Amino acid sequence: MNTEPQVFLAGMIGMQEILVILLVVLIFFGGRKIPELMKGLGKGMREYKKAVSGIEEELSSEEPKVQEHQTQSAPPSAEGETKKS
Numbered sequence: 001m002n003t004e005p006q007v008f009l010a011g012m013i014g015m016q017e018i019l020v021i022l023l024v025v026l027i028f029f030g031g032r033k034i035p036e037l038m039k040g041l042g043k044g045m046r047e048y049k050k051a052v053s054g055i056e057e058e059l060s061s062e063e064p065k066v067q068e069h070q071t072q073s074a075p076p077s078a079e080g081e082t083k084k085s
């Protein structure tokens with residue numbers, strides 16, 4: 001009896017699977033349409049990377065402002081303040 005745990009490699013894609021996928025794509029879209037699809041995919045990836053880097057820059061520039069604001073502002077004292085209605 002084999003008591004070793006079995007490892008499933010269902011997530012691994014081999015060379016044969018990649019070739020079959022490429023063949024299906026070639027048959028489905030044709031040779032002329034594939035460069036257009038890849039160009040659109042490249043543009044989409046470029047826009048995504050640009051948006052992610054923009055968000056990262058925005059967050060990194062906001063962080064020092066928040067820290068600076070927290071260190072400069074002192075908590076209000078409860079003794080001197082009255083609530084006006």
